[in-house]
Amino acid sequence: MASSMPTAPGELASGSILQRIMSGRQENLLLCLAISVFALYPLVDELFDIGRLGSMGSIMIYVLLAMGLNIVVGYAGLLDLGYAAFFAIGAYTMGLLTSPKSFFIKEGYVPEWLQHFWPALAVSWVVAAIFGVLLGAPTLRLRGDYLAIVTLGFGEIVPNFFLNAEKITNGTLGLNPVGKPSTFTIFGHKFAFAPTDQDNWYWLILAICVLSLFMIRRFYNSRLGRTWQAVREDEIAAASMGVNLVRTKLWAFALGASFAGFAGSLSAAYFQYVHPANFEFIVSITILSMVVLGGIGNIYGVIAGALLIGFFDRILTEELTPPLNSLGDALSIDFLANHNLTQDKFLIFGLALVLTMLLRPEGLFPSARRKAEFHPEEDKISEHEQQQMYDIREMDEPAVGERA
């Protein structure tokens, strides 16, 4: 029978083991290079007197958030519009465990050993993951738009809860100061974490980003990662293969949330301040924009998206405002002279999102699989898939006129 079959367009053995190893090695080499470049940034910043180290720290926190959201949205295909909730939970866990303003500290509920940065960081990772499961569990029957709406609600509830639970969270006053890592020495370099030690903070955040990157890569290449792909492609087929759909999705929610927990507790310590206004809806949307712009499902694309939007958000809009204002002065146009570009950043993100959707819906650096989904004609996939859709539709149709 083999000879009677039409020959499908032959794809070269793109997944052959040799090539996999080669590309894996290349990938690691490039990755090490990129990490070293980022690790050297504080020296460059000092050398050229750029003074943007603080912004780079915030951008790295964005990177962490985008990588985490990518697990939920990119790998498992579950649209989460309330991701900032987990960011908030991470930050408040750090705050409540280490800040002298915290209700739990004042009442003496927190054991002394837990009131420090490192243990609190680990705890916030776990707490965020637990809340990921708590949110995930009731929403698993929902799909697409409906899931998005529920997560949107959760994203609103959490910051509001922290705002109104004044007795515990200090409400609108926020929590300040927050615990920070104690000074330690590696290779003769003394790492201190006063607010002025921007370079040490930057390295700390970068280190946690890199650690998270390797963890997420491990997860993605594991059995669990393969399961996420299967569930995203076809839930029924995956269930037929013995995949537990509930557990697979809960893992995605839990792991996705856990990295937001890292990001939250890091940012709490970095800014020495936790306030509900830092976790509004717009934060969730900004992170989602990074994931979409960079390329859903490809962790490097997502990192690039986060760096790009972070760069716009924290650096470019600020840097461009003074020249714009002097231009306005020179031309005596009042609007330009007084306009602050940082007010426009959401306009710019919105525009970026719309343009991405129109011009490159798979993102700037898509994963191969996602690209295939958005450009089926390039993969010679559409024909068969349309046939498959047709087959299924045929079958779902109720019987017309039973034959006896």
Added chain:
Amino acid sequence: MTLLQLHDVHAYYGNIHALKGITIDVDQGEIVTLIGSNGAGKTTTLRTISGLMHPRSGAILLNGARIDATQPHDVTRLGIVQSPEGRRVFSRMTVLENLEMGAFVHGKADPNDLNRVFDLFPRLKERESQKAGTLSGGEQQMLAMGRALMGKPQILLLDEPSMGLSPILVEGIFSIIQEINAQGTTVLLVEQNALMALTVANRGYVLQTGEIVLSDTAENLRKDESVRKAYLGE
């Protein structure tokens, strides 16, 4: 020995009474076929067996143990593996990755199973690293069956394996079903192509609007006047 037993199974889609008391026995080593026209409840019966939906009343037993409340992933673990309707291969994964997914419940793919699948379907070996979505319809059907075999089924549920395939391919697929059975796997086959199904099967059940109207050996069903008229186009 009875491997799989459905006893007076009633199943509903909302208010629609889809299965009205189905009783089926499948013995170890048999090929049993369910035939019937569109909407008779063939696929629903398979979905109920594999746990994708649960019967409102009645019992499903595997080796004498009830499985009618079991979740689909656990049903697979127990050795009932379905090659679902419409093939449903993972189109962005390669052929090999699809087969590995088939062995999901056993952790790693067993090389013996992999060789067995490649022996049955040499075409899959050729296309090992090709994305499943780029396969032809017939190759996708082979992959769907191969993927199910990777789960080491005690009983293989095949839903419309001939759907959308050319007559010559259909013949090939059915001869492979016989081969799989000869290797020791029990098969429950759902088909609209009644003639082919009754040619390879030992026994058959005729389903009509959610009820079993006839059950006999495949040979007798092939000779049966009403079956010939309704399903064999004579």
